[in-house]
Amino acid sequence: MPGRRERTIREPDEPRAGLGRIAAQVRTAYRRERTRAGGDWQAYVSLAGPDGPLVAVDESAEQRVAAYSVNKIAVAAAVLDTVDRGLLALDQRVEVTAELARPGGDGIFGLDGAYPSQVTLGHVLANLLTVSDDAAVRLCALVCPATEVNRILAAKGFPHTQVRPVGDSPRFHLGTSTARETHDLLWALVGGTLLSPGSTEFVLRLLRSPVAYTDGVRRTMSSAERARIATKAGWFGDARHEAGVICDTTGAPRLTYAFFAAGQPGADDFGATHAAVQARARLGRRLLDLTDRLAAREPHSHRPGNSG
Template identity: 75%
Template sequence: MTFRMDRRTALGLGTVATAGAVFGTAMPAAADPTEEATTGLDRDRVAARIAAAYQRESTRAGGNWQAYVSLTGPDGPLVTVSESADRRIEAYSVNKIAVAVAVLDKVDRGLLTLDHQVEVTQAIVVPGGDGIFSLDGAYPSLVTVGHVLANLLTVSDDTAVRLCGLVCPAAEVNQILVAKGFPNTQVQPVANPNRFFLGTSTPRETHDLLRALVGGTLLSATSTDLVLRLLRSPVAFTDGVRREMSSAERARVATKAGWFADARHEAGVIFDTAGAPLVTYALFADGQAGADDFGATHPAVQARARWGRRVMDLTAGLGGSGATHRRHTYRPSNGG
């Protein structure tokens, strides 16, 4: 019990006004606050229960966790989890959102268009990496920037990163992100100025970047809609937060995962049924067992799946705040 209370302090639960009541005299000491009904609860109590669910699942998965999670409210976001939130770490493919933001910033400024074509050569393809370009086998070919971004943010295509570098070099990506207020969210340049490793971020900066995106202060309305449409699409990442959800629920979650070696990260936004942002999360994890398991059975990925389902249930009936982002209707096709 002492460990759980100490870790609760580390999670930053003191930032939630009623956290002490939720975990103290408001219910029996032996009760699990995440298992009680949430009907009629105020946002402070829901926020505390989201934090308790995170504590339980991250402890169960083990390893190291760095996270920052908030629940929107009428007076601004309630911070529900803050664990090593300002630790600068390798973000891996979660930073593909930041790369897309830099490219779309150039589109917004009229320096680039989505139908601009880039050449896919055999030399630029990442062999064996995630995505579809490495599976194609027919090069050289031409694709548009829009096609590149679609693959970057849905199937997390690694070659798409290099293609983005052709239109937005590493130094420019970093300059754009610094100008937008994200000095720790940076790609790592290499000798070739058009190539880079995906670099670093912090849980707080990744969270704040997502908040700025849904708040409409990061990109134009058109570019914002494009990013969210891709991150909420049925082909976006489904093994983590969205795994235990219906198709309608998944469409309410914009999410991006990143993985390399023993790290398993995910960040995104859960929207209410009207399309207003409700929960914003950045969950970074490493050091768990199963470094060679990049599937849904990895402990950290399983933890995010259980946490995502719990958060969806806890926030049922709650409304978000801020600009709404409509869900694009999913229409399966049988060809023809």
């Protein structure tokens, strides 16, 4: 399996008409919201231009942290890589036992109560990436155990984006990543180099869907604006993370972001009133507006060949 290709990412002070000015505005907006929210942040943001990506934010981006549900994107990528190789299929069924769907955590499997039952692997992944179902993680482990997930991710060039095995079982906790690797995984996804065209479209359709996360970056947006953003959040304890891609009105990816935040007040607040979540909501509105300005100023050559 080929490793990740090296990419040259230009620094934001390089003279580049329009793009450099907007990168500076993105950086200013991020610093304002990070300071306002307080706590400890790791972040990586880039803008896509005619010559490739330009880094706008790079703060502690190589620091390895618990990624929580943001790593569900990586889990889905590993499962879909196995689908792409013909070893699994989205329409194959998995057994949902009462133990696997036990109440607790996020999602809807634990609310059902009608077990044992069966669902398709596609249904599992849809719940994993939209309502962020924790039971879906356990179901993914039935077909792609921890050792295989980690092997696939490392082979694709993401050695710090790894799940944590649970004993000798195939089960796993969601593990770690860095802001840089999470960003790069998303960049590879929209660029069509992470998965097959069909699997790429599947992931982006789920992450951009109306039932995907709306408390953070997408909160103060219209339905049409939300549909332009593929995003995934993760939270546990005092950590509030989010990562995704903002597209222009034609569907071309313009801005890729990874925000990991922890240490703010309100560790028991998992709603929209948490300081880091409010910061991402304000930042999301600003980033979308800047993305529109970027799209109006210069043509764009990097776009997925398989997403809407």
